[in-house]
Amino acid sequence: MSFSLSTLAYKNIRRKFFRSMAISAAVMVVAATLFSVTTVMDSVETSLTRGTRRLGADVMVVPANSESKAMASLLAGEPSTFYMDRGIEEKIRKIEGVKKVAGQLYLKTSRYKCCDTGDMFIVGFEPEHDFTIAPWLAEALKKPLAPKEAIMGRSITAYIPGSSFQIYSELITVVGMLEATGMPFIDNALYLPIESFRGMVETTDNGTVNVFDKLNNEISTILVQTDPAYAPRRVAIFIESQIEGVKAIVSEDVAASVRKQLFMLLRSILSISVILWIMSILLISVVFSMIVNERQRELGLLRALGAKRTDIFKLIISEAAVLSMAGGVIGIGIGGLFLYLFREPIKAALNVPYMWPQPINLVLLVLICLFLSFLTGTLAALYPAVKSMRMEPYAAIRGGE
Amino acid sequence: MLEIKGLHKNYKVGKDIVKAVDNVSFGVEKGDSIMIFGHSGSGKTTLLSIIGGLTKPDSGTVRYGDTELWSLTDNDLSEFRNRRINFIFQFSSLIPTLTVLENVILPTAFNKAADKHRGIDAKDLLFMVGLQDKLGAYPSQLSGGQQRRAAIARAFINNPEIILADEPTGDLDEETEAEMLALFRKMNVENGITFLIVTPNTDIAGQCNKHFVMNRGILTPRDMG
Numbered sequence: 286m287s288f289s290l291s292t293l294a295y296k297n298i299r300r301k302f303f304r305s306m307a308i309s310a311a312v313m314v315v316a317a318t319l320f321s322v323t324t325v326m327d328s329v330e331t332s333l334t335r336g337t338r339r340l341g342a343d344v345m346v347v348p349a350n351s352e353s354k355a356m357a358s359l360l361a362g363e364p365s366t367f368y369m370d371r372g373i374e375e376k377i378r379k380i381e382g383v384k385k386v387a388g389q390l391y392l393k394t395s396r397y398k399c400c401d402t403g404d405m406f407i408v409g410f411e412p413e414h415d416f417t418i419a420p421w422l423a424e425a426l427k428k429p430l431a432p433k434e435a436i437m438g439r440s441i442t443a444y445i446p447g448s449s450f451q452i453y454s455e456l457i458t459v460v461g462m463l464e465a466t467g468m469p470f471i472d473n474a475l476y477l478p479i480e481s482f483r484g485m486v487e488t489t490d491n492g493t494v495n496v497f498d499k500l501n502n503e504i505s506t507i508l509v510q511t512d513p514a515y516a517p518r519r520v521a522i523f524i525e526s527q528i529e530g531v532k533a534i535v536s537e538d539v540a541a542s543v544r545k546q547l548f549m550l551l552r553s554i555l556s557i558s559v560i561l562w563i564m565s566i567l568l569i570s571v572v573f574s575m576i577v578n579e580r581q582r583e584l585g586l587l588r589a590l591g592a593k594r595t596d597i598f599k600l601i602i603s604e605a606a607v608l609s610m611a612g613g614v615i616g617i618g619i620g621g622l623f624l625y626l627f628r629e630p631i632k633a634a635l636n637v638p639y640m641w642p643q644p645i646n647l648v649l650l651v652l653i654c655l656f657l658s659f660l661t662g663t664l665a666a667l668y669p670a671v672k673s674m675r676m677e678p679y680a681a682i683r684g685g686e
Numbered sequence: 687m688l689e690i691k692g693l694h695k696n697y698k699v700g701k702d703i704v705k706a707v708d709n710v711s712f713g714v715e716k717g718d719s720i721m722i723f724g725h726s727g728s729g730k731t732t733l734l735s736i737i738g739g740l741t742k743p744d745s746g747t748v749r750y751g752d753t754e755l756w757s758l759t760d761n762d763l764s765e766f767r768n769r770r771i772n773f774i775f776q777f778s779s780l781i782p783t784l785t786v787l788e789n790v791i792l793p794t795a796f797n798k799a800a801d802k803h804r805g806i807d808a809k810d811l812l813f814m815v816g817l818q819d820k821l822g823a824y825p826s827q828l829s830g831g832q833q834r835r836a837a838i839a840r841a842f843i844n845n846p847e848i849i850l851a852d853e854p855t856g857d858l859d860e861e862t863e864a865e866m867l868a869l870f871r872k873m874n875v876e877n878g879i880t881f882l883i884v885t886p887n888t889d890i891a892g893q894c895n896k897h898f899v900m901n902r903g904i905l906t907p908r909d910m911g
């Protein structure tokens with residue numbers, strides 16, 4: 286028959302069940318906030334850096350008066366339409382530091398006017414110039430995309446490859462699907478060659494209008510890939526100074542400014558949880574001092590029966606560690622559940638292409654939060670543990686009388 | 687086997703100095719059964735605590751064979767207590783969260799050695815003190831006398847060389863006291879365990895081979911005929 290110190294620690298935890306629960310609960314609250322906030326921060330960070338990289342363009346040229354509309358489209362995938370002269374595309378091609386140029390034309394579908402599905406974001410692109418869409422094809426197409434053929438973003442549920450849909454007078458067939466990118470702009474849009482608009486006829490009260498005629502000389506966004514030798518910001522300045530009426534948005538800056546705004550908010554939440562953390566360490570420390578005082582006599586008896594100083598230390602620390610780890614595990618669970626249940630409102634509130642951190646980051650965050658939880662209990666119990674381990678056995682036994 | 691020389695231990699209480707143990711010297715042979723009696727406050731518990739390695743004397747030596755107890759490191763001292771000494775405390779000394787059986791085997795938890803179970807089986811010990819029906823009971827579910835008997839059972843678990851017993855039969859009725867004293871005698875004779883028993887009266891004088899009186903910290907031999 287044998288008996289180990291961990292049994293004693295376990296029984297001590299059970300002895301004052303409510304108090305043990307309270308200690309765990311304190312750590313739980315801290316772990317839950319810490320985990321959810323850092324997870325959101327990490328998600329925002331990854332989705333911004335990855336997202337802007339995924340857009341594939343270093344500079345995005347849009348009509349000068351449509352900057353905010355364009356940002357909403359590019360970052361949050363909100364369907365919106367804005368147009369400028371298509372001739373600009375050729376002008377940009379000649380600007381110093383510009384490597385690749387691809388135009389995109391945006392259309393928003395309307396169930397009443399044109400199409401069989403409403404509020405769909407349709408992007409007309411130039412397959413011959415494109416450098417942002419094709420890399421995301423889940424499977425390479427068997428032949429180049431022909432007019433009236435479309436590729437769909439991964440989040441579109443209305444169609445599958447092979448299905449067809451109506452835009453104005455034309456029947457379009459979906460022939461391919463993109464990988465999930467986490468960027469709503471890419472995931473929620475339908476892509477078809479700009480040429481597909483040719484011959485589209487819109488029927489209005491005043492008769493029929495050739496849609497492509499209307500859009501023939503229009504373009505919404507011109508995506509620019511810069512020469513690595515030139516900083517995108519410099520190229521943007523070249524573009525704005527040489528072409529009237531356009532705004533050249535630098536991808537890096539978009540991410541940076543959004544990140545700055547969001548992190549200001551998240552950082553204040555984070556500092557609150559850090560304060561919470563410190564307070565809970567102090568609180569648990571007080572509780573553990575009480576526990577140790579209460580058990581002074583017992584600890585003295587253990588010493589008399591042969592417990593080493595380190596045994597006493599381990600006994601107290603392991604009790605604290607178990608309680609705070611339990612709190613940490615539950616807290617992380619609750620934090621994760623919270624993020625999962627409220628993912629849509631959170632996405633909406635942050636208004637960014639939000640997604641979960643990469644699995645490796647998620648694992649890392651869980652481990653960090655677990656370690657911090659463990660640290661909470663052990664730090665809090667450190668002083669009481671050292672104090673009681675240093676006590677003379679006889680004094681401890683007498684002191685507890 | 688045990689040589690005590692010139693032990694002093696003073697306590698400062700306010701401005702007064704209490705000489706709890708005052709120049710105590712005596713020797714103990716293996717198999718001795720020694721009785722120390724004295725009034726309340728005469729320093730008996732303090733003396734036992736010094737001999738048991740629980741509190742450091744101001745001066746003097748406690749030598750077990752070749753081992754000078756108070757020059758051991760704290761770790762070695764703990765191990766010494768765990769392997770070679772055991773105690774019966776004056777007051778209730780069971781751990782409230784542990785069952786009677788767990789309390790008895792508790793000392794083995796601190797012993798990493800392979801021969802940790804060299805003593806008598808815990809259940810047998812509890813049988814010897816008449817607690818075979820209370821193995822799973824918690825201390826709070828026992829009477830004072832039953833708790834005392836459990837503590838007595840625990841004193842034998844590590845098969846110690848010496849048991850330091852501080853008023854070990856204090857809260858027992860006469861009959862149970864006699865049973866426990868018989869157990870001590872049996873352990874003394876059969877297992878060669880040395881006993882150092884502190885008592886406020888001379889009831890147990892008969893079964894001890896050496897007798898001392900303690901008065902204001904001073905220990906003097908007493909011939910009990």
Ligand SMILES: Nc1ncnc2c1ncn2[C@@H]1O[C@H](COP(=O)(O)OP(=O)(O)OP(=O)(O)O)[C@@H](O)[C@H]1O
Pocket residue numbers: 683697698699704705706724725726727728729730731732733776886
């Ligand atoms: N830690 C302490 N601090 C101050 N005084 C102490 C301390 N321990 C013991 N004393 C004093 O030392 C003296 C001896 O105490 P001790 O407990 O050894 O007596 P005792 O003989 O065991 O008494 P009792 O029979 O009542 O148990 C007493 O006067 C006591 O007040």
Ligand SMILES: [Mg+2]
Pocket residue numbers: 730731732776852
């Ligand atoms: Mg005493």
